[in-house]
Amino acid sequence: MKDKDLNQKDRRAFLLGMGAAGVSAAFAGPVLAASGSEPESKWDREHEIVIIGSGFAGLAAAIQAKKLGAKDVVIYEKMPVLGGNSAINGGLFAAPGTPLQKKEGVTDSADIMAGDQMKAGRGVADEALLKHIASRANEALQLTIDAGAEYFPYLQQLGGHSVPRTYQTTVTSGGGITQPLIKECRRLGVKIVNRAKFEKFVVDEKGAVVGAVINEGYYFGRGRKGKPVRVRSQRGVLIAAGGFASNVGLRSAQDPTLTAEVPSTNIPGATGEALLEMFRVGAVPVHMAFIQTGPWASPDEGGFGYVSNYSIFNFPHSISVDVKTGRRFMDEIADRKTRADAQLARRDDEGNPMPPVTITSYEHAKAHPSVKKVLKYGVGWKFDTLEELAEHHGIPFAELKKQVDQYNTYVKNGVDEQFGKSMEKAKGKFIEAPFVTVRNWPKVHYCHGGAQIDVQARVLDSSTWKPIPGLFAAGEVSGGTHGQSRLGSCSIPDCMVMGMTAAETMMSA
Amino acid sequence: MMMKKLGKLVFLSVTVAFVAGAGLADSTLEQFDKIKGRSYHASFYDGESCDVCHETNRATSLPADDACQSCHDLDSLVEATARPAGEEGQNPHDNLHYGRDVPCMECHGEHQARQHMCADCHSFEYPNFKE
Ligand SMILES: Cc1cc2nc3c(=O)[nH]c(=O)nc-3n(C[C@H](O)[C@H](O)[C@H](O)COP(=O)(O)OP(=O)(O)OC[C@H]3O[C@@H](n4cnc5c(N)ncnc54)[C@H](O)[C@@H]3O)c2cc1C
Numbered sequence: 001m002k003d004k005d006l007n008q009k010d011r012r013a014f015l016l017g018m019g020a021a022g023v024s025a026a027f028a029g030p031v032l033a034a035s036g037s038e039p040e041s042k043w044d045r046e047h048e049i050v051i052i053g054s055g056f057a058g059l060a061a062a063i064q065a066k067k068l069g070a071k072d073v074v075i076y077e078k079m080p081v082l083g084g085n086s087a088i089n090g091g092l093f094a095a096p097g098t099p100l101q102k103k104e105g106v107t108d109s110a111d112i113m114a115g116d117q118m119k120a121g122r123g124v125a126d127e128a129l130l131k132h133i134a135s136r137a138n139e140a141l142q143l144t145i146d147a148g149a150e151y152f153p154y155l156q157q158l159g160g161h162s163v164p165r166t167y168q169t170t171v172t173s174g175g176g177i178t179q180p181l182i183k184e185c186r187r188l189g190v191k192i193v194n195r196a197k198f199e200k201f202v203v204d205e206k207g208a209v210v211g212a213v214i215n216e217g218y219y220f221g222r223g224r225k226g227k228p229v230r231v232r233s234q235r236g237v238l239i240a241a242g243g244f245a246s247n248v249g250l251r252s253a254q255d256p257t258l259t260a261e262v263p264s265t266n267i268p269g270a271t272g273e274a275l276l277e278m279f280r281v282g283a284v285p286v287h288m289a290f291i292q293t294g295p296w297a298s299p300d301e302g303g304f305g306y307v308s309n310y311s312i313f314n315f316p317h318s319i320s321v322d323v324k325t326g327r328r329f330m331d332e333i334a335d336r337k338t339r340a341d342a343q344l345a346r347r348d349d350e351g352n353p354m355p356p357v358t359i360t361s362y363e364h365a366k367a368h369p370s371v372k373k374v375l376k377y378g379v380g381w382k383f384d385t386l387e388e389l390a391e392h393h394g395i396p397f398a399e400l401k402k403q404v405d406q407y408n409t410y411v412k413n414g415v416d417e418q419f420g421k422s423m424e425k426a427k428g429k430f431i432e433a434p435f436v437t438v439r440n441w442p443k444v445h446y447c448h449g450g451a452q453i454d455v456q457a458r459v460l461d462s463s464t465w466k467p468i469p470g471l472f473a474a475g476e477v478s479g480g481t482h483g484q485s486r487l488g489s490c491s492i493p494d495c496m497v498m499g500m501t502a503a504e505t506m507m508s509a
Numbered sequence: 510m511m512m513k514k515l516g517k518l519v520f521l522s523v524t525v526a527f528v529a530g531a532g533l534a535d536s537t538l539e540q541f542d543k544i545k546g547r548s549y550h551a552s553f554y555d556g557e558s559c560d561v562c563h564e565t566n567r568a569t570s571l572p573a574d575d576a577c578q579s580c581h582d583l584d585s586l587v588e589a590t591a592r593p594a595g596e597e598g599q600n601p602h603d604n605l606h607y608g609r610d611v612p613c614m615e616c617h618g619e620h621q622a623r624q625h626m627c628a629d630c631h632s633f634e635y636p637n638f639k640e
Contacts, residue, residue, distance in 0.1 A: 080612045087606045175606035303630030377632045
């Protein structure tokens, strides 16, 4: 097909899908009016596998489906850019039993990782899913490495994890994974269409999902809805559309404390309409009110910014202090909910937010490349003395000095007498000048809730409790896996493994 | 239609060099009759050349994501906005989150000013950025 024969968005779709075999079928056929009541035989397009969303879950599914012999896989993405939250993510990937753990002599297993997650999930996480994901996390990690993702040669220990098991991409972002995965998709001939918004399912008389209505030429935030196109899928539809942290109405309906006043780390497109559509065809809603805020975010920049990764790396050998008292107020590597709740309680006398200050020795902060950016872009500060630090942030110096000295005895003795923090990663790392500080305040980050799935990524039906034929979900859009509090770096393995799993289920049907 | 576009390429190659090379920090949006546009696109505002960017001269649809690239060479843009060592991933035309796949109009507007996408989360300065 020649470039000029395509209309505007098709031309783009064609470019994105370059290298794809047999694109022509995708552009043939008249456009019909979209309506769930139309006979299902009226299709504008037909594909073997239809995936909604181009994040980790969608990309992993597409690659796995291709590996299993799928000939015709399409990913529809509503945003102008590909990758969703995955592309702006921090690039932190937890997996047990990895080569790096072997090298660093860390004892770990899928059961230990799932156990840590169960604990953070506060008794309501889905053990079967967590164990399934942990048992294949290393394989998922390898898939990203095979596609070209690059990771630092050391592990990190994130809040709530009992051992160091977290890899991080050298670009400290999920973009270091989505970019190689997108390239791999293109190489394998997966069609990827941007500005294409999933609207609704086409369901046959037996209740099976047999296709979807996609609005092609949808311009997010610009009032252009696009043209509805009916797409038939031979092996079903995989919803990999991510969370809904950017939908203030939906999230505050679940948790009224999460109003428009609480910022978010998510892409603006994380609005959850695909999830609501799954509920409309019978999916079971789980844990919709469990919405996580990130305790490493900064009020001094937008979104995830630079401070988040900086803080995640540095919390193990830092102290976080209340500006009013100069005292610590939490275990700096407790799970996210514990820390976010503790931070939200830091207030001035009028009850206004008073973001706590996290203090790190420059000597140890500089081991991570993000420190340069934090200082350069004015979202963190460097001080030669504790006096200067205290003065800049308005912290009572005497109290702060006492706190630092006290904490340094914990570093020496390996026991945090204040909050019981694991001092494993703080060994020998005293809080000494020069110092780097950042301010932390939680931002809405992750939606634990979603549609219920089984370990084969099949979406369950609320009337029969059996899988809805033809409907699959993977990634953040699925619900219940992590319970009340997801551990950091555990979404990437979740999205990747469940995306792979969904593809396997679809291909084996 | 393609022919007409090609006809304009000669003129445009000059523009490309200009945009890619020199920094033009002042505003480039100015009024052409009833519509605002970039000063260096002045020759398109003769009422007949909307199709340089839009599909038809009625300009009812937004330009294709790669419309700008029929005149502006992405490789030269990538080169022109390269960032210093350690900040390679901040190149707006080839960045670590989206590579080279960001449609131009997500950061630049022809008829109205826009903010670059990076600003949603980062305070990078792009002194030569044209809205
Ligand atoms: C800033 C940030 C940093 C993070 N850091 C980490 C980390 O370091 N480690 C970790 O494990 N987790 C991290 N997380 C969480 C993790 O990134 C997300 O949970 C994960 O990326 C979700 O992947 P996904 O594939 O489910 O969805 P996404 O990556 O969000 O992809 C979903 C895609 O579907 C598209 N979509 C939505 N609705 C529709 C529709 N109707 N039609 C068509 N397309 C649609 C969206 O536009 C989006 O592109 C982070 C999250 C954020 C926001």
